[in-house]
Amino acid sequence: MDATIETHGLTRRFGSTLAIDDLSFRVRPGRVTGFVGPNGAGKTTTLHLILGLAAADAGTALVAGRRYRELSWPLTVVGALLDAGSIHPGRTARDHLLWLAQSNRIAVGRVDEVLRLVGLSSAAGRPTRGFSLGMRQRLGLAAALLGDPPVLILDEPGNGLDPEGIQWMRALLRSLADEGRTVFVSSHLMSELEATADHVIAIGHGRLLADASVDELIASAADFRTELRTPDASGVMALLAADGAIVSATGRDTVIVEGLATGRIVELVSRAGMTLEALTQHGSSLEDAYFRLTRGTLEHDSARLGDLETRS
Amino acid sequence: MSAVLHAEWTKLRTLRGAKLSLLCIFALMVGLGAIVGKLSNADASLAGQGDDDVVQLALFGVLLAQIAAATLGASLITPEYATGMIRATFGATPRRGAVLAAKAIVLTAATLPVALVAAAVAFLVAQPSLRGAGYIAPAYPPVTLADPGAFRAVAGTALLLSAYALLALGIGAIVRHAGATIALTLALLLGPFIAHGLLSPDLRRYFDEASPLAGLSVQSTTGQMLGMFGNNAGPLPIGVWGGLAVSFAWAGAALLIAYALIRKRDA
Numbered sequence: 001m002d003a004t005i006e007t008h009g010l011t012r013r014f015g016s017t018l019a020i021d022d023l024s025f026r027v028r029p030g031r032v033t034g035f036v037g038p039n040g041a042g043k044t045t046t047l048h049l050i051l052g053l054a055a056a057d058a059g060t061a062l063v064a065g066r067r068y069r070e071l072s073w074p075l076t077v078v079g080a081l082l083d084a085g086s087i088h089p090g091r092t093a094r095d096h097l098l099w100l101a102q103s104n105r106i107a108v109g110r111v112d113e114v115l116r117l118v119g120l121s122s123a124a125g126r127p128t129r130g131f132s133l134g135m136r137q138r139l140g141l142a143a144a145l146l147g148d149p150p151v152l153i154l155d156e157p158g159n160g161l162d163p164e165g166i167q168w169m170r171a172l173l174r175s176l177a178d179e180g181r182t183v184f185v186s187s188h189l190m191s192e193l194e195a196t197a198d199h200v201i202a203i204g205h206g207r208l209l210a211d212a213s214v215d216e217l218i219a220s221a222a223d224f225r226t227e228l229r230t231p232d233a234s235g236v237m238a239l240l241a242a243d244g245a246i247v248s249a250t251g252r253d254t255v256i257v258e259g260l261a262t263g264r265i266v267e268l269v270s271r272a273g274m275t276l277e278a279l280t281q282h283g284s285s286l287e288d289a290y291f292r293l294t295r296g297t298l299e300h301d302s303a304r305l306g307d308l309e310t311r312s
Numbered sequence: 313m314s315a316v317l318h319a320e321w322t323k324l325r326t327l328r329g330a331k332l333s334l335l336c337i338f339a340l341m342v343g344l345g346a347i348v349g350k351l352s353n354a355d356a357s358l359a360g361q362g363d364d365d366v367v368q369l370a371l372f373g374v375l376l377a378q379i380a381a382a383t384l385g386a387s388l389i390t391p392e393y394a395t396g397m398i399r400a401t402f403g404a405t406p407r408r409g410a411v412l413a414a415k416a417i418v419l420t421a422a423t424l425p426v427a428l429v430a431a432a433v434a435f436l437v438a439q440p441s442l443r444g445a446g447y448i449a450p451a452y453p454p455v456t457l458a459d460p461g462a463f464r465a466v467a468g469t470a471l472l473l474s475a476y477a478l479l480a481l482g483i484g485a486i487v488r489h490a491g492a493t494i495a496l497t498l499a500l501l502l503g504p505f506i507a508h509g510l511l512s513p514d515l516r517r518y519f520d521e522a523s524p525l526a527g528l529s530v531q532s533t534t535g536q537m538l539g540m541f542g543n544n545a546g547p548l549p550i551g552v553w554g555g556l557a558v559s560f561a562w563a564g565a566a567l568l569i570a571y572a573l574i575r576k577r578d579a
Contacts, residue, residue, distance in 0.1 A: 052406050053399050054578040069406040080403055086396040088327070095326040103319035103404040143400065 002065055003029045003077075003150035003182045009059035010049055012206075019045050021206040022059070027184045029150070032177045034197035034214075035186040038294050042206040043186045044082075047155055051080055063151055075104040079144030081154040084136040089129035093120055093139050096128065097146060106147050114142040119168075133160025141172075151182045158192050170196045190290035202293050209293045217289040226262050228255045229278040230269075239272055240265060253277075313414070316405045320414040324388065324422055333384035334422060337377045337473060338430040344373030345434030349441030354452060362451035367465045368531040369447075370438030371431055374469050375505075381423060381473040382497040385480030388415050390490040402579045409571055412485060416478055416567060423477045427470035432457060435466050461533035468530030468556055475527060475559040476501060482566025485574055500524050500562070521550045527559030 005027040012020040020042050027033045037043050048054040050061040052068035060067065063078050071077050087096055097111040115124045118138040128136060137160050144152055157173075158166050173196055177183045187193050193200065193214075200217055202210040210217060230236050233255050237247045245260035257265055262281055269276055324330050348369050354362060392398040405411050435457060442452075455462050479500070484493040504523035508516060520526060530552050550558065 048399075048578065051399075051403055053402060055576065071406070074406060075404055082399055082403075083396055086400045088323075088391055088395055088397050090328050091323075091326050095322065099319040099322040099326075100400065100404055102322055103315055103401075105315050 003063075003180075004065075005050060005061070005063050005151060005153070005182060005184055007046070007050065007059065007061045010046065010056055010061055011058040012045060012049060012054065013057050019206050020049065020056075023203065023206065023208055024059075025201050025208060025211050027182055027201070028199075029182040030177060030180050031198035032173050032183045032185060032196050034190075034193035034200040035184055035203075036188065036190055036193060036200060036290060037203040037209070039188050041188075041203050043188075043203065044155055045206075046203070047080070047082070047153055047186065050153065051078070051082075073104045073106075073147070075100065075106065075147035075149065077147070077149050078151045078153060079147060079149040080152075081137070081140040081144045081157055083155065084133060084140050084160065087128045087136060087139060090127055092125050092127055093131075093142075094124040096139065097143060100143055100146055104147055110146055110148075114145045117145060118142040134162060134165050137161055137165075141169075150180070152176060152184065154183070154185045156186055156188070158187065158189075166192070190287045194287070202290065204294050210289075225282040226257045226260070226265055227278075227280040227282060228257060228265070228269075228276060229253055230255065230274065230276050232274050235272075236269060236274055236276075239268055239274070243268060313410060316407075316410050316414040317417060319404070320388075320411070320418045321421075324418050327387060327391075329387045329391075330384055330422070333380050333387060334426045336380035337384070337423070337427055338433075340377040340380060341371070341373040341427070341430035341434040341469075342437060344376060345370050345436075345438035346441055348372065348438045349443075349445035349447075352442075352445060354442075354446035354448075362447070363534070363536070364447070364452070365532060365534045365536060366442055366447050366452055367435070367455060367459075367462045367533045369442065370435045371465060371469050371531050373434055374431075374472065374528070374531070377427070377430065377473060378476045378501055379498065381427070381477040382480040382494060382501065384423060385419060385477035385482075386484040386490055386493040386497070388419055388481055389484040390488065390493050393488040394490065399579050408574045412567065412571055412574055415481060419477050419481055420474050423474045424470055427473040428467065431466040431469040431473075435462065455533075459533075464552065465531045465533060468527075468552070471556060472527040472530060472559055475556070475563045476524070478560075478563035479524060479566050482563060482568075482570045485570035486566065521555075522558060524559050524562040526550055526555035529555030 006025070008024050010020050010023040011018070023046060035043055045054065049056050050063060050068065063071070068074060068078065093115065094111060097114065098108065101108055101111055112121070112124070115121050118141050120135065120138050120142060123131070123135065128139065131139065137157060141154070141157065144154065157169055161169060173183050173185060177198070185193065185197065197214055199213050200210060201208070228236060231253055233249055233253050237249065237255055240257055240260060241247050243260060243264070246258040248256050250256050262279065266276070266279070352364070352369055354364060392401060401411055402408055439454070457463055457466065476497070480493060480497040483496050487493055487496065501524055504519040504525045507519065511519065529550055532552060
C-alpha cells in the first residue's frame with residue numbers, strides 16, 4: 001500500500017475567513033514529517049479535513065490514495081491522535097480501546113498490547129477521569145496504534161508530557177518511521193520537532209510556507225541573519241546595503257545583516273578595508289528558520305492591511 | 313454494520329449514566345405502581361361497572377419514567393459532543409448514518425426489555441394497592457397480565473418509553489448539548505400535558521392526536537383517556553396503536569433530521 005498523505009488544492013472557509021487556502025502537499029512514508037505553524041494557522045483544520053471530520057470547500061485530501069471516508073476499516077490504515085480530551089471520562093482506558101477495536105474488527109488482544117506499548121497497563125482498568133494530560137496523550141497514542149496502521153497523524157502529541165515522556169515519544173515516532181510508516185506530527189513548537197522530524201511542512205494562515213527537509217530549512221536560515229560588531233557601523237551598513245542586504249543597527253557598533261551569506265559579508269568588508277571585531281551567525285536552528293517563515297506571513301498581513309487603508 | 317453495533321453496545325454497556333437511567337425507568341414505573349392506591353380512590357357508591365381505567369392507573373409511572381428514558385437517549389450522544397469523543401467515533405466509522413442507526417438500535421435493545429419488565433412489575437404491584445383503595449368487584453373485576461387489554465397496555469408502555477428514548481437521541485444529535493436536549497425533549501413530552509387544561513377542546517384534541525403524548529392511548533383499556541390534572545376523562549382521541557405510531561413518528565422525524573445534519577456538519 002502506498003501509505004502517503006496528499007492534499008490537492010485543499011480549501012476551507014469558515015464564514016468569510018479563508019482558513020485553508022489552496023493547500024497542496026505530500027507526506028511520504030519512512031520518515032517523520034513535522035507540520036508546523038503558529039496557533040491558528042490551520043493545522044488542526046487541515047488534519048480534520050484529511051480525516052474526513054470536516055468537509056473541504058474545494059480540493060481533496062487522500063490517505064493511501066483514497067478519501068478517508070471511503071476507507072472500510074480506517075483505523076487499520078490511519079491512526080490519529082487528536083485532542084487528548086476526546087475520551088469519555090467515565091470509561092476505563094481498556095473499555096475506550098475496546099469499543100474502538102470492535103468498531104474496526106481489530107482483534108481484542110491488541111488492546112492490552114497497545115496499553116503495554118504506551119506504558120498504561122497498570123492504569124487500564126481505571127476511569128480516564130483521573131488521568132493526567134500526559135496519561136491521556138498516551139491513551140490517545142494507544143488508540144492511534146490500535147489498528148497497526150501504516151499512517152499516523154498526531155496533533156501536538158507532546159502536549160502535557162514531561163521531559164521523560166517527550167524523549168519517549170520522540171524515540172517512538174522515530175522507530176515508527178523507521179518501520180516504514182508515514183508519521184505526520186503537528187506542533188506549534190519547531191524546537192520540539194527539530195530532534196524528531198526529517199521533513200517539515202510549514203503553514204501560516206492556511207497557506208503553504210515551506211515543504212522542505214529539516215537540513216534544507218536550517219541551511220536556508222543560517223545564511224539569513226548575521227550579527228556584526230564593527231567600529232565603522234555606518235560604513236559597513238552602507239556597503240552591505242549596496243549589495244542588496246537588509247541592514248539595521250542594534251547598538252552603536254553592532255549591525256544585523258539579513259539576506260546576505262556570511263561568507264559574502266566577510267569578503268565585502270575585508271575588500272573595503274574595514275574592520276570586523278566580531279561576527280555571530282544567527283538562525284542556525286530550525287526555530288530560527290521557523291521564525292523567519294512565520295514572520296513572512298505577518299509582514300504579508302501588514303502589507304495587506306496597508307492596502308486596505310489606502311483603498312478606503 | 314455489525315462492527316459499529318458491537319462498538320456502540322460496548323459504549324452503552326460501559327456508560328454508568330446509561331445504567332442509572334435504566335435503573336430509574338424501572339424504579340419509577342414500579343415505585344409509582346406500588347403507591348397508586350394512595351393517589352386514586354374508587355368511588356365507593358358505584359353499583360355497576362366502574363369507569364376508571366385500572367390498567368392505565370397501574371402504569372401511570374410512565375409519566376415520570378419518560379424523563380429517565382429521555383435522559384438515557386440523550387446520554388448516548390451528547391457526552392460524545394461535550395468531550396470531543398465524537399471525533400474518535402466518526403474517525404473509526406466515517407459512515408455517520410450507520411453510527412446513528414447503531415445508536416438507535418442499541419438504545420432500543422437496552423430500553424425495551426427493561427421497560428417491559430418494569431411495566432409488568434408495576435402492573436403486578438399496583439393490583440393490591442388498587443384493591444386497597446376500593447377498586448374491587450363488582451365495579452372493578454380483577455385484571456391480570458393475561459387479559460389482552462392489560463398485556464397490550466404493558467407492552468405498549470415499554471414501546472412508548474423506547475420511542476421517547478429515541479426521540480431524545482434524535483434531538484441530542486441535532487442540538488449536541490445535554491441540557492438543551494433534555495429541556496427540549498421534556499418540553500415536547502410534558503408541554504402538551506401541562507397545556508392540556510388551558511386549551512380549547514379543539515386544540516386539546518389536536519394535541520392529543522398529534523403530540524408525542526398521543527402514544528399514551530396505548531395504555532387505555534376502556535376506550536377512554538385517563539383524566540389528567542383534574543381534567544375529566546375523555547374519549548380516546550386516536551386508536552390505541554395509532555397513538556403509539558404518532559409517538560414513534562416524532563422519534564423518527566427527529567432521527568431523520570439528525571441524520572441529515574450529522575452527515576454534513578463538521579465533527
